[in-house]
Amino acid sequence: MSDNSIIRTEKLSKCFKGKIHALREVDTEIHRGEVVVVIGPSGSGKSTYLRSLNLLEEPTGGRIFFEDTDITDPKVDINRVRQKMGMVFQHFNLFPHYTILKNMTLGPIKLLKSPKAEAEEKAYALLERVGLRDRANAYPSQLSGGQKQRIAIVRALCMNPDVMLFDEPTSALDPEMVGEVLDVMKGLARDGMTMIIVTHEMGFAREVADTVFFMDEGTIMETGTPEEIFSAPKNPRTQSFLRKIL
Amino acid sequence: MHKKKLITAGIAVLIIALIIGGLAVALRSSTTASEMTAEEAESFVNSRLDAIAATQTTQYIAEKNRITVEEISYGDEKDILLDCTVQTLDLHGAVAPYYDTFLSADERKETGMYKSKLHFKMEFEPLLMELAETAAEKEVSCRISLFDTHEGLVLYASDEVVNAVFGGLIDIKNEILPRTSAVLTKADGTEEIREFESDNIKLGFLDCLQVPQNAKPDTATALVRFWNDLKQDFHRNFIEANRWLTIVKGLWTTIRLTVFALLLGIVIGFLVAFVRATYLKQSKHGFLLRLVNSICQVYLTVIRGTPVVVQIMIIYFVIFMPLGIDKFLAAVVCFGLNSGAYVAEIVRGGIMSIDNGQTEAGRSLGFNYMQTMFYIVLPQAFKTVLPALANEFVVLLKETSIAFYIGLGDLMYSINAIRAATYTAFMPLIASAIIYLVMVLILQHLVTLLERRLRSSER
Numbered sequence: 001m002s003d004n005s006i007i008r009t010e011k012l013s014k015c016f017k018g019k020i021h022a023l024r025e026v027d028t029e030i031h032r033g034e035v036v037v038v039i040g041p042s043g044s045g046k047s048t049y050l051r052s053l054n055l056l057e058e059p060t061g062g063r064i065f066f067e068d069t070d071i072t073d074p075k076v077d078i079n080r081v082r083q084k085m086g087m088v089f090q091h092f093n094l095f096p097h098y099t100i101l102k103n104m105t106l107g108p109i110k111l112l113k114s115p116k117a118e119a120e121e122k123a124y125a126l127l128e129r130v131g132l133r134d135r136a137n138a139y140p141s142q143l144s145g146g147q148k149q150r151i152a153i154v155r156a157l158c159m160n161p162d163v164m165l166f167d168e169p170t171s172a173l174d175p176e177m178v179g180e181v182l183d184v185m186k187g188l189a190r191d192g193m194t195m196i197i198v199t200h201e202m203g204f205a206r207e208v209a210d211t212v213f214f215m216d217e218g219t220i221m222e223t224g225t226p227e228e229i230f231s232a233p234k235n236p237r238t239q240s241f242l243r244k245i246l
Numbered sequence: 247m248h249k250k251k252l253i254t255a256g257i258a259v260l261i262i263a264l265i266i267g268g269l270a271v272a273l274r275s276s277t278t279a280s281e282m283t284a285e286e287a288e289s290f291v292n293s294r295l296d297a298i299a300a301t302q303t304t305q306y307i308a309e310k311n312r313i314t315v316e317e318i319s320y321g322d323e324k325d326i327l328l329d330c331t332v333q334t335l336d337l338h339g340a341v342a343p344y345y346d347t348f349l350s351a352d353e354r355k356e357t358g359m360y361k362s363k364l365h366f367k368m369e370f371e372p373l374l375m376e377l378a379e380t381a382a383e384k385e386v387s388c389r390i391s392l393f394d395t396h397e398g399l400v401l402y403a404s405d406e407v408v409n410a411v412f413g414g415l416i417d418i419k420n421e422i423l424p425r426t427s428a429v430l431t432k433a434d435g436t437e438e439i440r441e442f443e444s445d446n447i448k449l450g451f452l453d454c455l456q457v458p459q460n461a462k463p464d465t466a467t468a469l470v471r472f473w474n475d476l477k478q479d480f481h482r483n484f485i486e487a488n489r490w491l492t493i494v495k496g497l498w499t500t501i502r503l504t505v506f507a508l509l510l511g512i513v514i515g516f517l518v519a520f521v522r523a524t525y526l527k528q529s530k531h532g533f534l535l536r537l538v539n540s541i542c543q544v545y546l547t548v549i550r551g552t553p554v555v556v557q558i559m560i561i562y563f564v565i566f567m568p569l570g571i572d573k574f575l576a577a578v579v580c581f582g583l584n585s586g587a588y589v590a591e592i593v594r595g596g597i598m599s600i601d602n603g604q605t606e607a608g609r610s611l612g613f614n615y616m617q618t619m620f621y622i623v624l625p626q627a628f629k630t631v632l633p634a635l636a637n638e639f640v641v642l643l644k645e646t647s648i649a650f651y652i653g654l655g656d657l658m659y660s661i662n663a664i665r666a667a668t669y670t671a672f673m674p675l676i677a678s679a680i681i682y683l684v685m686v687l688i689l690q691h692l693v694t695l696l697e698r699r700l701r702s703s704e705r
Contacts (some may be wrong), residue, residue, distance in 0.1 A: 054610060056610060079614045097625050107611040124388035156610075
């Protein structure tokens with residue numbers, strides 16, 4: 001294990017009720033500042049893997065280390081851990097009853113005990129960065145899909161996370177809005193944020209990723225740089241998958 | 247738009263009141279018509295006259311829907327008053343709601359309370375005259391008083407339509423003594439002086455009893471009479487003896503009861519809903535959660551499976567009364583528990599209708615389960631269930647009228663007290679309906695305002 005490892009999974013397994021094995025003993029290691037893109041056919045366990053990392057899905061086996069702490073240990077306060085792991089969902093999941101500003105400052109004020117002014121200042125700065133400063137007092141239903149997803153990203157950033165998890169962030173968007181969200185994510189990657197992204201945007205993966213995981217049938221079939229995976233895939237499953245989508 | 251709604255509501259109230267009023271008029275006139283047929287009246291009078299001739303003095307007070315018969319018996323010496331009974335006969339046939347026996351003969355002898363024939367007559371005659379005059383003046387009812395003084399019969403009668411007071415003294419052999427003429431003013435306005443002879447003393451009696459039947463007043467007169475009746479009913483039911491104060495007191499109790507029960511219901515409802523939703527959402531359950539969930543489920547089943555009347559009677563008569571706890575608290579607890587069960591199911595539905603993504607987003611930010619519920623799920627759930635909750639509160643407000651079953655002095659209790667005191671049903675019951683309706687309308691209006699405020703956050 002290298003010094004700058006931030007997330008490590010050991011034999012991570014998830015078995016849903018019945019007998020569907022969503023994850024089969026997945027071993028991965030993600031380093032600080034690394035951008036990992038997870039690709040694979042639907043039902044391959046990508047989302048389950050991502051959601052297990054902050055225990056939104058409770059694994060049925062194996063261990064997860066986050067910053068050298070075993071977070072599957074029941075004694076660990078998972079709520080504190082989650083504060084360090086931002087998450088962006090496919091369906092945005094903004095809180096419809098709060099304004100954009102309140103959506104962003106709720107966590108910092110209630111959980112990090114930031115003073116209201118400070119939290120709002122940070123929120124405004126982040127809104128500025130994604131070009132939505134003027135919508136601070138709007139409600140989520142007044143925004144377009146792309147705007148909502150950008151807000152969802154900066155909402156997670158307000159908590160100063162060490163890692164950002166993206167669960168198919170552009171899948172629910174109209175095609176013309178995909179770009180604006182990906183641009184924000186590229187900016188984040190440039191700034192050195194550790195990111196784990198489940199996506200179907202292969203062009204984006206190739207451009208931004210440091211590492212690509214190809215998953216199928218609940219295991220990571222192949223790992224490599226974008227060049228290795230996209231240009232010269234070794235695993236026959238990877239080859240057939242890429243043939244289908246490219 | 248707002249005003250329009252209020253106006254619509256007002257019109258609705260008016261129409262309902264008119265319909266009920268019209269119905270009441272119709273029912274009233276039909277009641278009058280069926281008060282007593284001529285044959286019935288005759289046989290009734292005959293039977294009473296036969297009885298009188300023997301030993302008693304009998305006074306009849308014939309009113310709209312009842313005849314009060316006061317029978318006074320004598321002792322052997324004829325001048326000692328033994329007994330007096332008052333009996334009210336319902337003209338529709340059945341009940342005698344009031345029956346009272348005065349002092350016994352022995353008691354009278356002890357207290358020296360006996361009265362000579364003369365005394366007796368002197369005391370009752372002015373009283374009857376006064377009674378008859380008042381009746382005529384107030385245009386209320388037909389009063390007929392017949393005394394068997396064992397020297398002769400004394401007859402007095404008055405009626406609101408006839409507007410006549412007549413009286414006469416006849417001896418027991420039906421010989422008429424001087425004061426036996428009367429002025430009869432008929433409904434059509436004509437006057438008639440009638441002499442009573444031995445044979446038509448009964449006819450005079452019958453005349454008075456049958457007036458409402460025989461006199462067919464024209465529409466205008468009927469309307470005036472109806473209006474006067476209404477005014478008089480209103481006066482008797484609300485103004486007289488400060489009865490409106492009773493209503494205000496009852497209303498205050500109803501409002502207090504509703505507010506406290508509502509608060510208790512909300513607290514219980516949200517707690518139970520919270521437990522049930524948590525139980526249903528999670529796949530693994532700790533022992534404590536399982537236990538609390540079972541308790542909640544039993545509570546919901548029992549409360550929703552039994553009538554609220556039974557619940558309030560059990561809570562008060564079985565549990566609270568033996569402990570000496572007062573009725574108000576019993577009612578608050580009962581309606582709070584009852585409403586809580588329904589609120590719980592409403593709120594649980596609301597919580598479960600909120601997309602799971604909301605919970606996940608909250609948890610992913612680092613909020614724990616309770617915080618996620620409190621900041622994210624419940625505010626949204628509350629907005630969703632508000633109409634259903636409002637409906638439940640309207641039901642609760644109306645349901646509190648059941649507190650009457652344990653004798654709590656709420657609005658319904660006051661209304662019933664007035665009904666019993668004035669012997670009328672129309673005014674007090676319609677008043678209670680209108681008061682409840684107005685309160686419900688106000689409540690619904692408030693909820694509309696609240697809903698609009700909450701909705702503005704999503705526009």
